[in-house]
Amino acid sequence: xxRKTFYPEGQTLQQFISRRHRVGIxxxxxxQAATVIAILALIALLYNIVIGAFGYVAIQNxxxxxxxxxxxxxxxxxxxxxxxxxxAENVSKGLMRRxxxxxxxxxxxxxNVYELVVERVVKPRIIRSWSLTESLFEREKIAAFxxxxxxxxxxxxxxxxxxxxxxxxxxxxxxxxxxxxxxxxLWVIAITLLVAMPxxxxxxxxxxxxxxxxxxxxxQRANSIIQTNINNLAGVPSIIYGILGLAIxxxxxxxxxxxxxxxxxxxxxxxxxxxxxxxxxxxALLILPIIIINAQEAIRAVPNSLRQASMGLGATRWQTxxxxxxxxxIPGILTGNILAISRALGETAPLVVVGASTFITVDPNSPxxxxxxxxxxxYQWTARPQDEFRNIAAAAILVLLLLLLTLxxxxxxxxxxxxxxxx
Amino acid sequence: xxxxxxxxxxxxxxxxxxxxxxxxxRPRWGETIIQMFLFLSAAISILVTxxxxxxxxxxxxxxxxxxxxxxxxxxxxxxxxxxxxTIATTAGGSSxxxxxxxxxxxxxxxxxxxxxxxxxxxxxxxxxxxxxxxAKLDVFTGxxxxxxxxxxxxxxxxxxxxxxxxxxxxxxxxxxxxxxxxALPLGLAVAIYLSEYAGxxxxxxxxxMLEVLAGIPTxxxxxxxxxxxxxxxxxxxxxxxVQIYNTASAGIVIGILIxxxxxxxxxxxxxxVPRSLREAAYALGATKLETAMRVVLPAATSGVAAAFIVAxxxxxxxxxxxxxxxxxxxNFTFNPFNAAETxxxxxxxxxxxxxxxxxxxxxxxxxxxxxxxAITLTLNIISRxxxxxxxxxxx
Numbered sequence: 001x002x003r004k005t006f007y008p009e010g011q012t013l014q015q016f017i018s019r020r021h022r023v024g025i026x027x028x029x030x031x032q033a034a035t036v037i038a039i040l041a042l043i044a045l046l047y048n049i050v051i052g053a054f055g056y057v058a059i060q061n062x063x064x065x066x067x068x069x070x071x072x073x074x075x076x077x078x079x080x081x082x083x084x085x086x087x088a089e090n091v092s093k094g095l096m097r098r099x100x101x102x103x104x105x106x107x108x109x110x111x112n113v114y115e116l117v118v119e120r121v122v123k124p125r126i127i128r129s130w131s132l133t134e135s136l137f138e139r140e141k142i143a144a145f146x147x148x149x150x151x152x153x154x155x156x157x158x159x160x161x162x163x164x165x166x167x168x169x170x171x172x173x174x175x176x177x178x179x180x181x182x183x184x185x186l187w188v189i190a191i192t193l194l195v196a197m198p199x200x201x202x203x204x205x206x207x208x209x210x211x212x213x214x215x216x217x218x219x220q221r222a223n224s225i226i227q228t229n230i231n232n233l234a235g236v237p238s239i240i241y242g243i244l245g246l247a248i249x250x251x252x253x254x255x256x257x258x259x260x261x262x263x264x265x266x267x268x269x270x271x272x273x274x275x276x277x278x279x280x281x282x283x284a285l286l287i288l289p290i291i292i293i294n295a296q297e298a299i300r301a302v303p304n305s306l307r308q309a310s311m312g313l314g315a316t317r318w319q320t321x322x323x324x325x326x327x328x329x330i331p332g333i334l335t336g337n338i339l340a341i342s343r344a345l346g347e348t349a350p351l352v353v354v355g356a357s358t359f360i361t362v363d364p365n366s367p368x369x370x371x372x373x374x375x376x377x378x379y380q381w382t383a384r385p386q387d388e389f390r391n392i393a394a395a396a397i398l399v400l401l402l403l404l405l406t407l408x409x410x411x412x413x414x415x416x417x418x419x420x421x422x423x
Numbered sequence: 424x425x426x427x428x429x430x431x432x433x434x435x436x437x438x439x440x441x442x443x444x445x446x447x448x449r450p451r452w453g454e455t456i457i458q459m460f461l462f463l464s465a466a467i468s469i470l471v472t473x474x475x476x477x478x479x480x481x482x483x484x485x486x487x488x489x490x491x492x493x494x495x496x497x498x499x500x501x502x503x504x505x506x507x508x509t510i511a512t513t514a515g516g517s518s519x520x521x522x523x524x525x526x527x528x529x530x531x532x533x534x535x536x537x538x539x540x541x542x543x544x545x546x547x548x549x550x551x552x553x554x555x556x557x558a559k560l561d562v563f564t565g566x567x568x569x570x571x572x573x574x575x576x577x578x579x580x581x582x583x584x585x586x587x588x589x590x591x592x593x594x595x596x597x598x599x600x601x602x603x604x605x606a607l608p609l610g611l612a613v614a615i616y617l618s619e620y621a622g623x624x625x626x627x628x629x630x631x632m633l634e635v636l637a638g639i640p641t642x643x644x645x646x647x648x649x650x651x652x653x654x655x656x657x658x659x660x661x662x663x664x665v666q667i668y669n670t671a672s673a674g675i676v677i678g679i680l681i682x683x684x685x686x687x688x689x690x691x692x693x694x695x696v697p698r699s700l701r702e703a704a705y706a707l708g709a710t711k712l713e714t715a716m717r718v719v720l721p722a723a724t725s726g727v728a729a730a731f732i733v734a735x736x737x738x739x740x741x742x743x744x745x746x747x748x749x750x751x752x753x754n755f756t757f758n759p760f761n762a763a764e765t766x767x768x769x770x771x772x773x774x775x776x777x778x779x780x781x782x783x784x785x786x787x788x789x790x791x792x793x794x795x796x797a798i799t800l801t802l803n804i805i806s807r808x809x810x811x812x813x814x815x816x817x818x
Contacts, residue, residue, distance in 0.1 A: 024712035028620060034613050038682050039632055041636070042635065045639065045647045048647055049643070203461070203465035203468065206464065207465055226466065226468060226469060229469055229472050232800060233468055237737075237739070237741075237767065239770055239771065242774075243478070244475050246774065247478040247482065318458075346641070347640070349641075349742035349746070352746075352771050353788075355774070355777075379645070400643070
């Protein structure tokens, strides 16, 4: 005990204490700063998306709409017949025939023909786009650019708009939309949900309600292996599920996932397994552990007294589960399911590996169609070097985030509305 | 005499034997079937694991088992008869070493001696039969990927026979390390702030915001890395030093992605430390910081460590951010401002096109996937062990 302990007194003690408090304050500020940085990162992320989705664009028309005016009637005010005539005058006969084949002009609406004229005759081309901040604060730069491009005109563009939501993909960012991707996402999610929800909830019921009641040590061992396994699967990177999906659903089960087994091939070129079913099943496996773990927690939160009361009155185990445990746990289970679904909705990597199409303009119409999804679309547009593709990527991100926000808000509402206090 | 006994055995027997039939225990087939279905749904998770291990295993086996043929740019100079053991080749091309397997047409041969523009070979190797060949056929050398090459070669160029996973692994470790530099201190600081300092109101605002951060799809973070973080780094460090695609930007953004994971897991661990411990520390005169750092944090070490390990595993498996922002092309570099492709990024890029089965690319993504799976699984298991074995129990 040769070590001497130093106990400060008087003035030194005061200094000592105030130093400790100063250190405390400094660290407190550091902790707060870390939290602020995390929040700032979130704000920067959202800000960066919003400024990409709005802003000025410089547009150059191949044919000025003014030259298409008919007897002083501007293009926008012309009738369908006049527009059709303008279209026929300016595009090749073959192209006109193709339009006619896609959908006869007699059946097309005026707005549809107008869009065709704009897309095929006026052919506006975006030669430069600016972000929202540039549009607001760097007007001189934009004006200088426009002065050098006398044929172009400036337009403020909301990249996310109704047209963007309702048109299919296009190789030109001006005309590209996310309809195909939206439908693709919905199809894939529907299949994921149909498969993962019953399996996941079933597994959770088994693990919580049956596994513990089995006395046989072999079964107990099997059950604990299953539990460990579920926990481990939850930590497997999503891309591994993509590889699994590629090997099993796309390749080994090709006859099933391509639809040839049912003779229902929508399009002979898709007769490999890179279809909506494969994607949906892959994502189902991916979110299965998440659904199970969340549902287990929800079921565990149901107080035991409820089960005992039910069984005390003579109900069987399944009757107890069906009529008492599940109704009490359903808000929690649904919340967990919705969170898992929003995870699946944002997944990209496994779908790239499973083989999402890089470019399709046809809406998926069966589980055996080729597909693309919203995140895939965002990935592909982000990977393009041109600014305009970044703009539509930002717009697509906004669509995705709005979808996710809706889903999560409904989860919170469900939780608040149906959660009764039971314990 | 009989009457003195209140109940005789005869009386008991005469009590009606069968109660109401519905009270008897019956086998409940419906319930058994339901239970079987529920058990099967739980067992599917085992099937998934078996599927992952089996598929990754067999395709990796194929990857290391396949012979990749390389054109030597030499041709057979004179026609070969089925019995010849010496074959004349044209000059030039790449050198062929003794012991290598070569292929002419469909026949495989093993080289036993190398002469000037001629090769002495053992014919009909590996199950092929010796047949006669015409002149001007190309000579290919065969090569198998060895485990040694896989883990030591610093080049990944499958098309020209370089199969070293190191550049991919190195890039993965770089992005993960950078991510950890960002996420661990920030995440832990946020956790300490939320658990020890913040009032109820601040927590009610901050925790949902962090949950939002955790709920944003990773592809959005990829967009953020490429369109915000990279330009920021380039304006800070110079356009010449920072390439458009670089591991630093991807790493930092993965770090941001992981902050909520670290903070929420650590905060759970910190909040689980009983109040009495803190109060004891205050009673001894400790300041708030001293209590947090010297009492609460050590008591929650196992939970915090588990959070860190899960975070590393998550960073290693992260895909879209690196696929978008880290660069496309394996590159063995330690400079965080250079482009380098990670394991996950490589898998995404290779499988993005129409990948044909049984090609070397197809096999290789399984080999890389297996390495990835092994690393992340090990980390996750360690994390769970840390929690269960090193947890400090307080009553």
